[in-house]
Amino acid sequence: MIGDILEVISKELSEFIEQQVNYSSGKKNVVLLKPRNNKGEVKIPDNCIVLSLININEDTTMRNPVTTKRVEGDKVYTQVPGISLDLSVLFIANFPNDYISELNYITKVMEFFQQKDTFTVDNTPALKKQKKYIDKLIFKLSTTKLEEQHHIWDLIGVKYMPSVVYNVGKLLIQDDEVLSETRVAKRVSRTIGQK
Numbered sequence: 122m123i124g125d126i127l128e129v130i131s132k133e134l135s136e137f138i139e140q141q142v143n144y145s146s147g148k149k150n151v152v153l154l155k156p157r158n159n160k161g162e163v164k165i166p167d168n169c170i171v172l173s174l175i176n177i178n179e180d181t182t183m184r185n186p187v188t189t190k191r192v193e194g195d196k197v198y199t200q201v202p203g204i205s206l207d208l209s210v211l212f213i214a215n216f217p218n219d220y221i222s223e224l225n226y227i228t229k230v231m232e233f234f235q236q237k238d239t240f241t242v243d244n245t246p247a248l249k250k251q252k253k254y255i256d257k258l259i260f261k262l263s264t265t266k267l268e269e270q271h272h273i274w275d276l277i278g279v280k281y282m283p284s285v286v287y288n289v290g291k292l293l294i295q296d297d298e299v300l301s302e303t304r305v306a307k308r309v310s311r312t313i314g315q316k
Contacts, residue, residue, distance in 0.1 A: 122254050123174065123292065127210065128153050129247040130240065130258075131172045137233045138170075138226070156213065156277045163279055165215045170226055175273060176209035180291065203295035209263065211273065213284045223283040230285055234260045254294070260287045 135151040151170045158164040165171050212230045214223040240258040242248050248255065263286040265273070274281050 122251060122294075123177075123208065124153070126248065126251050126255065126258070126292070127172060127174065127208075129245065129251075132247070133245065134170075134172075134230065134233050137236075138229050141229055141232075151212075156279050161278065165213060165279065165282070167215055167217050169215060170230065171211075171213045171215065173211050173213065173277070174208060175211045175277070175286070178207045178209070180205040180207050203293045205290075206292040206294060207288060207290040208292065210287050210289055211277075211284055212287070213282050215282055220283070227283045227285050231262065234262065234287060254292050256291070256293075258289055258292070260289050262286075263288050 131151045131153045138151065151172055152166065154164065154166075154171045154173060156163065156165055156171065156173055212227065214226040214230075216222040216226065237244070238260045240248060240260075241256070242252050248258075265286055270281070273286070
């Protein structure tokens with residue numbers, strides 16, 4: 122689910138960049154990728170922008186501690202409350218020996234999210250399959266301090282490259298399992314006894 126959503130975003134960003142930039146050395150794209158492979162080797166392809174998930178946080182302010190109930194027809198269903206998540210994603214520009222292009226492509230990433238910071242099923246039809254997980258995704262530029270940037274690059278094990286971090290919210294993880302099912306009372310009657 123998270124992967125599918127980020128793949129849709131990376132494709133839309135890639136299309137935006139393709140429309141904005143005339144490539145002299147062939148098509149460049151945005152790819153959803155881990156910065157390192159399973160052997161721990163750097164896996165950032167040349168001449169592209171890499172989108173990578175770097176953190177998942179639960180938004181506890183949105184968590185309902187009570188089981189949820191919904192009514193459909195004449196039945197009431199009880200479910201465990203969903204989990205509201207915020208993501209942190211990193212966009213890395215890797216254009217070896219072309220620092221100016223790296224900075225320009227990071228600028229294009231920021232232009233894209235400045236133009237379209239909210240993604241819904243209505244304005245991004247490719248998210249339709251993920252409708253159950255999102256109402257709207259909002260991308261906010263994260264202003265990271267130098268120490269935080271150092272920690273991010275240390276964590277992923279790569280030397281610094283031109284990049285930008287965005288915080289993304291809200292995703293909802295809701296299990297479809299129904300805890301209980303009861304019928305709705307349609308009529309209440311009361312018998313008054315005689316003395």
